[in-house]
Amino acid sequence: MNSVTNDINTTTTTNSKSGQDLGLYFLERSRLGSAQGPCDMDEDEEAPTELNTINSSGGFLVVSPDKLSVKYTNVNLHGHDVGVVQANKQAPVKRLVYYFEIFVKDAGTKGQIAIGFTSESFKMRRQPGWEANSCGYHGDDGLLYRGQGKGEPFGPTYTSGDIVGGGINYATQEFFFTKNGAVVGKVNKDMKGPLFPTIAVHSQNEEVLVNFGQKPFAFDLKDFEAQERMKQQMTIEKISLPTNVSHGIVRSYLLHYGYEDTLNSFDMASKSTVPPIYIAQENGSCEQEDIMYALSQRKTLRQLIRNGEIDAALSKLGDWYPQIVQDDKSATCFLLHCQKFIELVRAGALEEAVKYGRMQLAKFFELPEFEDLVKDCVALLAYQQPQESLVGYLLEESQREVVADMVNAMILSTNPNLKDSNSCLHSYLERLLRQLTACCLERRSLNDDQGEAFHLKRVLNSGKKAKC
Amino acid sequence: MSLFWIVIRQLAEIEEMAVSKKVITREEWEKKLNDVKIRKEDMNKLVMNFLVTEGYVDAAEKFRLESGTEPDIDLATITDRMAVKKAVQCGNVEDAIEKVNDLNPEILDTNPQLFFHLQQQRLIELIRNGKVEEALEFAQEELAPRGEENQSFLEELERTVALLAFEDVSNCPVGELLDVSQRLKTASEVNAAILTSQSHEKDPKLPSLLKMLIWAQNQLDEKAAYPRINDLSTAMLEDPPI
Incomplete structure (x- = not known):
């Protein structure tokens, strides 16, 4: 018995608390525009830029001052005086493909040049491929060596004037090598842990220039990546979907955000297609009906906010849902007041903005979760052309959208039939896209961080590239 | 071991x-x-892409107004594309061909297979309407010459003409040609060809993401x-x- 009462208590507290949480969620979203944007999580990985002069077999080779070329100055006597040099950084892994190239300026007396990948602890006096945990494509015999004493038939030999490339394909877990812009072969990547791009020279006067991407490659890397993605896409496209599932997801999206006019047109058109699509009837789940809730009110408020008519929105909200705007220090009221302030700045009514700010925003200054946005709002006043300033994001259309989405979510949360307060925040579409992104990220992190993440933006832009 | x-x-x-x-x-x-x-803006684009590609022109226009999302194609071209699609779905193939040519004559010129399938659909509609003589004439004059260029066209033509051999087509081995699904197949083929000619992807992005x-x-x-x-x-x- 006791536990049941407890449960009820917890539910009520979470409900009253969740209103505030919803507002805070949108407060966070409103600040997204101020930073660089949340989507580029791969870009922070460092990539090789030059050769590592510390960890190299000094004495046998000379690295040029720009650290981008290497020359064998000795006379080689045995297999332990190879001139080997690694890149200054390990090959980055959070991408589809890593790739670098060398240009053989001089093949020297014997052309014993190699390109490949080695582990950090690699013995720096041996050819890549001769020792365990290394892999190398050798110029004098065109063989591929990977840890065994013997090389395996792989590609053509290479010599003075040739451009040779080495790459790691993280999707297929393969090394691949190129010669003068064309792939010569690929081989399973059976090494784990950080890998360093490595080059080796081993006969007098051999000289090699390395290109870590600071200059255009001879090999069309972009095209290679596009083809790799295409291969994956082909497998994915073979998966079949339940009939009309996309249609249903679009419909629920329109419902969720209160795009009522669009929804009506969409439903009308769906009925007249051949064959007609009846989504609502087919899976009229309770949740679908729940987001019908207050549809036209949500539409009206969205329109007002999108037009910058915040006063009208506030007064309607006060009439229809007084509980939402009751607490004047809530995140919801705060965001609406901020938006009103922003609209005054946009209209050039600066004096009025100052007055409004003193009256409505000043009280939020001492509250830590609101402080950043208040400061940004007030900063708008400092600029003659605020839209070009650092806080210019506030004047963008997307800021209105955040406020409109918040009001929409707050109204949805007043629905007495609501089961899960999370459902006010995220449309089905967003939930699916979040799941997709999370799955891709999790899979990558369980795969030693190798491979590229999922970016909605890239998918959205993918068709446009084909045009040019 | x-x-x-x-x-x-x-x-x-x-x-x-x-x-x-x-x-x-x-x-x-x-x-x-x-x-x-997930950025709201990106989700809006995804929804717009679906509406536009699937041909919901009114909804796309409303969505542009309600969400401020710009469509990635001129909405007027959707109306034309949907008119063509609809014409095929309703069996007005001649009308559809004319509309495609109004839109862009290159579409059919550069796509002999599509043109053949449209003509084949036209033949099917003639047979459906019991216009036997007209159907025979059309098959011999319009379709047979194309069959000579291409073996698979010829086989398709023979399969279609076989419809004439049966009194009760609803129960014959090639009866599926008279099914609505055949019209839909042809219609979506035209639809895809028009989108491609407008440098637009022929499929919406949402299903791929799912x-x-x-x-x-x-x-x-x-x-x-x-x-x-x-x-x-x-x-x-x-x-x-x-």
Whole structure:
């Protein structure tokens, strides 16, 4: 018995608390525009830029001052005086493909040049491929060596004037090598842990220039990546979907955000297609009906906010849902007041903005979760052309959208039939896209961080590239 | 190594993999989901792309107004494209051909297979309407010459003409040609060709993303147990089986 009462208590507290949480969620979203944007999580990985002069077999080779070329100055006597040099950084892994190239300026007396990948602890006096945990494509015999004493038939030999490339394909877990812009072969990547791009020279006067991407490659890397993605896409496209599932997801999206006019047109058109699509009837789940809730009110408020008519929105909200705007220090009221302030700045009514700010925003200054946005709002006043300033994001259309989405979510949360307060925040579409992104990220992190993440933006832009 | 030991080793490996599968609780997973930020603007674009590609021109226009999302194609061209599609769906193939040529004569010129399928559909409609003489004339004059260029066209033509051999077409082996699905097939072929001619992708992006979700979940299943979305239409997160 006791536990049941407890449960009820917890539910009520979470409900009253969740209103505030919803507002805070949108407060966070409103600040997204101020930073660089949340989507580029791969870009922070460092990539090789030059050769590592510390960890190299000094004495046998000379690295040029720009650290981008290497020359064998000795006379080689045995297999332990190879001139080997690694890149200054390990090959980055959070991408589809890593790739670098060398240009053989001089093949020297014997052309014993190699390109490949080695582990950090690699013995720096041996050819890549001769020792365990290394892999190398050798110029004098065109063989591929990977840890065994013997090389395996792989590609053509290479010599003075040739451009040779080495790459790691993280999707297929393969090394691949190129010669003068064309792939010569690929081989399973059976090494784990950080890998360093490595080059080796081993006969007098051999000289090699390395290109870590600071200059255009001879090999069309972009095209290679596009083809790799295409291969994956082909497998994915073979998966079949339940009939009309996309249609249903679009419909629920329109419902969720209160795009009522669009929804009506969409439903009308769906009925007249051949064959007609009846989504609502087919899976009229309770949740679908729940987001019908207050549809036209949500539409009206969205329109007002999108037009910058915040006063009208506030007064309607006060009439229809007084509980939402009751607490004047809530995140919801705060965001609406901020938006009103922003609209005054946009209209050039600066004096009025100052007055409004003193009256409505000043009280939020001492509250830590609101402080950043208040400061940004007030900063708008400092600029003659605020839209070009650092806080210019506030004047963008997307800021209105955040406020409109918040009001929409707050109204949805007043629905007495609501089961899960999370459902006010995220449309089905967003939930699916979040799941997709999370799955891709999790899979990558369980795969030693190798491979590229999922970016909605890239998918959205993918068709446009084909045009040019 | 004997076969026995190989089998034992493989079994051990399989077991090890099963044991090492990471278990992610609902709470942990929801935290990960919350770290994912999907931009509203991008979702709007995705929805607009669906409306435009699937030809919901009125809805696309309304959505432009309601959400401020700009369509990635001139909306007027959708109306024309949908008129063509509709004409084929209703069996007015001649009308459809004329409309396609008004839109861009190159579409049919550079796409002999599409043109053949439209003509074939025209023949099917003549047969459906019982215009036997007209159908025969049309087949001989318009379709047969094209069949000479291409073996598969010829086979298709013979299959279609076979409709004339049966009194009760509803029960004959080639009866499926008279089905609505044949019209829909032809209609979607024209639709795709028009989109391609407008340098637009012929399929909306949303279904591909949904497929990608199914694929990504399957891939992750190999390494971890985590809350899945099994029913795309409800987007409900279901607890991992433990």
